[in-house]
Amino acid sequence: MKRGDWQKTYWEDESGNRTTIQDVLYELRTEPVIKLEVKKLSGLVTVPIALDRKKNADLSCPIIVIEKDGQFVKILDGHHRLQKALDEDKPYILAKIKRGNQ
Numbered sequence: 118m119k120r121g122d123w124q125k126t127y128w129e130d131e132s133g134n135r136t137t138i139q140d141v142l143y144e145l146r147t148e149p150v151i152k153l154e155v156k157k158l159s160g161l162v163t164v165p166i167a168l169d170r171k172k173n174a175d176l177s178c179p180i181i182v183i184e185k186d187g188q189f190v191k192i193l194d195g196h197h198r199l200q201k202a203l204d205e206d207k208p209y210i211l212a213k214i215k216r217g218n219q
Contacts, residue, residue: 126194138194141181145213150179152209153189155202158182161192166200174198179211 126138161182180195192199193215202210 128193141193141215145181145215148213148215150211150213153182153212155199155207155210158189158192158199158210159203161189162196162200162203163192164196166197170197171201171204174201176202176207176210179213182212182214184214184216 127135129135174197176198178195178198180198181193182189182195183191183193195210195212199210
């Protein structure tokens with residue numbers, strides 16, 4: 118995954134196929150924003166959290182969660198927002214669900 122400017126974020130598979138954040142957002146454009154229990158997602162924060170980015174994280178923007186076989190397996194976008202919600206003891210966070218492996 119590319120870090121830095123979020124609009125340049127992308128994921129690349131082992132074959133070199135690239136998926137951008139814009140691709141994902143377009144794919145999820147018709148998916149509803151839902152509320153997920155924050156504590157149930159706490160084990161999915163798997164990247165280092167920069168304090169300044171967490172402080173400025175906008176909790177009104179939904180995170181993107183990968184669901185596979187009925188289980189939430191990965192935060193695709195929104196680690197800083199999720200960590201902020203955890204630190205502030207928020208019961209829920211807004212999310213969109215992406216089904217599959219990405």
